[in-house]
Amino acid sequence: MKIVVTAKRVPDTTEVKTDPVTGTLIRKGVPHIINPDDVHACEAALQIKEQFPGTEVNIMTMGQADAGIKQHELLGMGADHAYLLNDRFFGGADTLVCSRTLAAGIKKLGDVDLVLCGHQAIDGDTAQVGPEIARRLGIPSVSCICGLQISDDGKTATVTRMLDDGTETLEVPLPALFTVSKEINEPRYMTIYNLVDSFSDPAKEVTIWNHEDIGLDQSVLGLKASPTQVVKTFTPAPKGAGEMIEGTPEEAAAALTAKLVEKHLIK
Amino acid sequence: MQLTDQQQLIQKLARQFAEKELTNDVLDETEATAVFPKEIQDKMAAVGFFGIKTPRQWGGAGADCVSYSLVMQEIAYRSAVASLYVSSPNSLSGGPLLTHGTKEQKEKYLRPVVEGKKILAFGLTEPGAGSDAGGMSTTAVDEGDYFVLNGRKTFITMAPLADWTIIFAKHDTGDKRHNITAFIVDMKAEGVSCGKPENKMGIIGCATSDIILENVKVPKDDVLGKPGHGLAIALGTLDVGRIGVASQALGVARRALDEAVAYAKERKEFGKPIAAFQGISFTIAEMATKLHAAELLVWDTCTLIDKKERCSDKAAMSKYLATEYCNWIVDRAVQIFGGYGYMKDYIVERLYRDARVFSLYEGTTEVQKIVISNSLLRSRK
Amino acid sequence: MELSDYKGIWAYAEQHDGKLQGVAIELLGEGRKLADELGVELCSVLLGSNVESLADELIAHGADKVYVADDPKLDKYTSDAYARVITDAVNEYKPEIVLMGATHDGRDLAPTVAAMLETGLTADCTKLAINDDKNLVQTRPAFGGNLMAEILCAKHRPQMATVRPGVMDKAKLDAGHKGEVIKLAVNVTEDEMRIKVLDQVREVAGKVALTDASVIVSGGLGMGGADGFKMLQELADEFSNSTIGCSRAAVDAGWLDHSYQVGQTGVTVKPDIYFACGISGMIQHVAGMKGSKLIVAINKNPEADIFDIADYGIVGDVYKVVPALIAEIKAAKAAAAE
Numbered sequence: 001m002k003i004v005v006t007a008k009r010v011p012d013t014t015e016v017k018t019d020p021v022t023g024t025l026i027r028k029g030v031p032h033i034i035n036p037d038d039v040h041a042c043e044a045a046l047q048i049k050e051q052f053p054g055t056e057v058n059i060m061t062m063g064q065a066d067a068g069i070k071q072h073e074l075l076g077m078g079a080d081h082a083y084l085l086n087d088r089f090f091g092g093a094d095t096l097v098c099s100r101t102l103a104a105g106i107k108k109l110g111d112v113d114l115v116l117c118g119h120q121a122i123d124g125d126t127a128q129v130g131p132e133i134a135r136r137l138g139i140p141s142v143s144c145i146c147g148l149q150i151s152d153d154g155k156t157a158t159v160t161r162m163l164d165d166g167t168e169t170l171e172v173p174l175p176a177l178f179t180v181s182k183e184i185n186e187p188r189y190m191t192i193y194n195l196v197d198s199f200s201d202p203a204k205e206v207t208i209w210n211h212e213d214i215g216l217d218q219s220v221l222g223l224k225a226s227p228t229q230v231v232k233t234f235t236p237a238p239k240g241a242g243e244m245i246e247g248t249p250e251e252a253a254a255a256l257t258a259k260l261v262e263k264h265l266i267k
Numbered sequence: 268m269q270l271t272d273q274q275q276l277i278q279k280l281a282r283q284f285a286e287k288e289l290t291n292d293v294l295d296e297t298e299a300t301a302v303f304p305k306e307i308q309d310k311m312a313a314v315g316f317f318g319i320k321t322p323r324q325w326g327g328a329g330a331d332c333v334s335y336s337l338v339m340q341e342i343a344y345r346s347a348v349a350s351l352y353v354s355s356p357n358s359l360s361g362g363p364l365l366t367h368g369t370k371e372q373k374e375k376y377l378r379p380v381v382e383g384k385k386i387l388a389f390g391l392t393e394p395g396a397g398s399d400a401g402g403m404s405t406t407a408v409d410e411g412d413y414f415v416l417n418g419r420k421t422f423i424t425m426a427p428l429a430d431w432t433i434i435f436a437k438h439d440t441g442d443k444r445h446n447i448t449a450f451i452v453d454m455k456a457e458g459v460s461c462g463k464p465e466n467k468m469g470i471i472g473c474a475t476s477d478i479i480l481e482n483v484k485v486p487k488d489d490v491l492g493k494p495g496h497g498l499a500i501a502l503g504t505l506d507v508g509r510i511g512v513a514s515q516a517l518g519v520a521r522r523a524l525d526e527a528v529a530y531a532k533e534r535k536e537f538g539k540p541i542a543a544f545q546g547i548s549f550t551i552a553e554m555a556t557k558l559h560a561a562e563l564l565v566w567d568t569c570t571l572i573d574k575k576e577r578c579s580d581k582a583a584m585s586k587y588l589a590t591e592y593c594n595w596i597v598d599r600a601v602q603i604f605g606g607y608g609y610m611k612d613y614i615v616e617r618l619y620r621d622a623r624v625f626s627l628y629e630g631t632t633e634v635q636k637i638v639i640s641n642s643l644l645r646s647r648k
Numbered sequence: 649m650e651l652s653d654y655k656g657i658w659a660y661a662e663q664h665d666g667k668l669q670g671v672a673i674e675l676l677g678e679g680r681k682l683a684d685e686l687g688v689e690l691c692s693v694l695l696g697s698n699v700e701s702l703a704d705e706l707i708a709h710g711a712d713k714v715y716v717a718d719d720p721k722l723d724k725y726t727s728d729a730y731a732r733v734i735t736d737a738v739n740e741y742k743p744e745i746v747l748m749g750a751t752h753d754g755r756d757l758a759p760t761v762a763a764m765l766e767t768g769l770t771a772d773c774t775k776l777a778i779n780d781d782k783n784l785v786q787t788r789p790a791f792g793g794n795l796m797a798e799i800l801c802a803k804h805r806p807q808m809a810t811v812r813p814g815v816m817d818k819a820k821l822d823a824g825h826k827g828e829v830i831k832l833a834v835n836v837t838e839d840e841m842r843i844k845v846l847d848q849v850r851e852v853a854g855k856v857a858l859t860d861a862s863v864i865v866s867g868g869l870g871m872g873g874a875d876g877f878k879m880l881q882e883l884a885d886e887f888s889n890s891t892i893g894c895s896r897a898a899v900d901a902g903w904l905d906h907s908y909q910v911g912q913t914g915v916t917v918k919p920d921i922y923f924a925c926g927i928s929g930m931i932q933h934v935a936g937m938k939g940s941k942l943i944v945a946i947n948k949n950p951e952a953d954i955f956d957i958a959d960y961g962i963v964g965d966v967y968k969v970v971p972a973l974i975a976e977i978k979a980a981k982a983a984a985a986e
Contacts, residue, residue, distance in 0.1 A: 163752050172843050232798040234796050256973060257980050258980075
């Protein structure tokens with residue numbers, strides 16, 4: 001089976017800096033990690049590899065050149081190959097254009113049976129790129145799954161999808177795309193064996209593709225081709241300070257109750 | 268201190284592993300029962316901690332000495348005793364097999380140790396022969412097909428847990444300068460027994476005991492290295508081993524510093540955090556400076572080892588400085604915690620006890636000074 | 649694309665098993681403001697099986713038109729069928745704005761539709777407005793609410809946005825409001841329906857959903873264990889339409905399941921009263937509850953960040969304060985009854 005796991009490099013911080021001109025986030029100088037949900041997606045792929053030996057787990061990342069080093073964390077867990085879509089024309093893409101770029105990379109790999117994405121990235125929280133990739137590949141997709149089983153013949157997936165107030169079980173023919181939530185599994189550790197291999201085995205070298213490699217014209221890429229544009233960013237104003245209620249637990253409870261009664265909140 | 272990408276990721280792995288596996292509950296239980304969980308040892312083996320620099324050929328991961336040191340630091344940061352389980356197969360017990368074992372011996376003994384299936388101990392010290400290893404009284408007598416060993420080894424880390432132990436014994440080879448031989452002894456062989464586990468001050472959770480040898484027959488295939496050249500094997504092993512202890516000391520010292528910094532900012536006296544008092548803040552500055560100096564020395568030595576350069580003196584300096592500084596740092600951490608630091612509810616109490624052995628085992632500070640001074644005084648005739 | 653061809657506002661009316669979801673009415677509330685500002689129609693889009701009767705409810709909440717696709721193939725949500733029907737309808741009727749709830753279904757459906765229409769989509773908007781160029785200004789948080797971004801989709805239509813449940817005000821009920829029902833074609837073949845729903849497990853009724861609750865009593869790491877939540881439930885029971893909630897730390901500790909989690913990776917809530925008990929006030933949690941009308945924080949650490957956003961703060965042990973509070977509230981109710 002041939003699996004693609006999409007993985008994004010995201011800033012590991014709550015400290016936000018924005019470019020006053022473009023209004024986009026400044027990503028330089030901030031420590032980065034592989035988006036946590038994507039690590040769960042990689043684990044799900046590696047579990048399938050255990051079920052079907054010979055399965056190939058490919059990591060597909062779109063990002064700056066140093067995102068490649070982060071892919072080694074997934075190679076360190078046991079992924080087989082890493083592909084980095086890196087081109088200055090890719091920069092500033094919104095989710096629609098991101099999905100176009102990633103889908104082109106996945107198409108270039110060819111004959112993919114399963115695409116696994118993290119449910120959402122911690123920097124944007126949009127959860128959009130996965131389902132959008134699926135439409136571009138023409139394969140069915142299910143979002144936010146917390147369970148995944150592949151039939152013994154490798155042709156059908158049974159997934160558990162999270163709902164607002166429960167779960168549902170779905171049957172989906174492969175090839176398909178699923179976005180996984182962190183509830184799906186506990187990611188394994190990297191191993192020193194895999195890490196050493198990822199830096200010394202030529203087969204594990206990160207393959208870098210630009211827009212020509214994936215056959216997309218500059219005009220359909222990046223910020224300019226993106227339908228949504230960030231026009232302004234701002235930091236939300238903090239709420240004014242409240243009132244501290246002093247005294248023993250009993251005194252404080254009485255004072256608070258009086259205030260709630262006053263506001264007609266106790267009926 | 269520049270780490271390669273690979274080294275940084277190995278460090279990250281070790282940190283994640285330590286944070287997730289070596290929880291306070293696990294460590295409290297280990298202190299209470301003096302038993303370190305087998306399942307964590309198995310997980311350590313699975314990620315490659317037992318053969319960090321051991322070549323692939325023998326089941327190891329084939330990384331470098333810097334990586335070994337980083338893993339030791341990260342594990343020791345959470346638990347000194349846990350780091351002993353890492354150092355043993357990499358250094359003290361795995362080391363001599365790797366450097367002096369035959370192909371067959373490596374396959375039979377080293378591989379299962381690296382894979383975490385077997386435990387190997389290192390038996391050099393005797394009740395009457397510590398730093399002067401040559402003064403040992405355990406004997407080996409050649410009986411044709413096998414050797415017969417008699418004697419007593421003491422303070423042997425992991426002896427009650429071990430499947431095999433490398434035992435050094437006096438052996439009459441006819442050459443007075445080469446009269447100690449190393450043997451791989453099966454701990455289940457007739458005549459082998461362990462003393463009562465020692466009741467130690469710290470690093471609780473890794474049983475240490477005597478090994479008693481009474482007419483133990485050791486097959487000739489289990490002689491390690493050249494007969495009569497055992498002392499060189501022992502000293503060579505300790506040479507590499509020093510970097511492991513130095514790394515343990517760095518991990519414990521960093522933990523003590525981090526705990527002290529956090530506490531100094533949180534604890535208030537006279538209406539302000541104690542970190543606002545120079546008596547505390549200057550101490551923290553000294554702790555951090557000493558730690559960093561030791562880190563650089565250890566890292567430098569590791570890079571020399573990785574370049575296969577001779578560095579016995581640097582290794583000795585590393586152990587000497589890192590372990591002495593570590594003891595000073597944990598002592599100051601307890602001081603910053605005040606009375607709380609003396610209570611078992613606070614981690615610095617354990618750090619203080621665990622650190623004490625670092626400047627004792629695998630060559631005391633005094634022995635390190637002998638090595639360092641010898642390298643200076645003997646090389647300049 | 650001729651932008652001026654696109655007119656009107658669509659609000660997707662999510663229903664489960666024939667029951668409209670709260671967010672459907674909230675989207676009508678917000679959609680009404682936008683429609684009035686643009687001077688266009690507000691329309692609901694309703695998909696399902698045997699759901700046509702829900703159209704009246706939507707009209708009574710302000711929908712001028714309700715586009716209904718009622719077909720057994722749409723009995724349960726699947727992205728394949730739902731996205732196909734909505735995409736076909738958008739291409740036929742050309743709305744300028746399409747709003748969906750940022751529910752699990754909505755967050756699956758919206759990007760699928762957006763990709764099929766090749767248009768822009770902005771997730772989890774907290775504010776929507778119309779600018780001078782009559783474009784939709786979509787405000788959304790990023791980085792756990794540390795940064796707010798205003799986003800435009802000026803050159804593509806429709807402009808698509810999802811809105812988290814509980815963020816917008818519900819539309820007012822007006823039984824006299826008139827509207828038209830328009831049936832949508834369902835051109836989905838069995839072959840196109842690749843995803844099969846085998847089973848659905850919805851949690852037992854009776855539990856008040858976090859997003860619908862008027863009062864939420866939430867616990868964090870400071871609760872120290874699962875048992876403390878029984879005490880929080882007792883406090884919640886003193887209020888009608890109430891539930892307990894928790895921070896991510898409490899879920900990670902295994903005390904409550906993910907469905908109770910308030911915050912960036914959980915649910916966004918804005919109840920009348922939010923009790924934060926033993927919650928330190930990490931930014932991720934605050935992002936999900938800072939819209940609460942009244943925040944009461946109880947924490948033994950006087951430096952806890954939660955006090956910065958609380959309307960009322962009590963420094964103390966939750967295990968002492970909460971029982972005292974339950975007793976005081978009972979006494980106050982008894983006094984009022986006399």
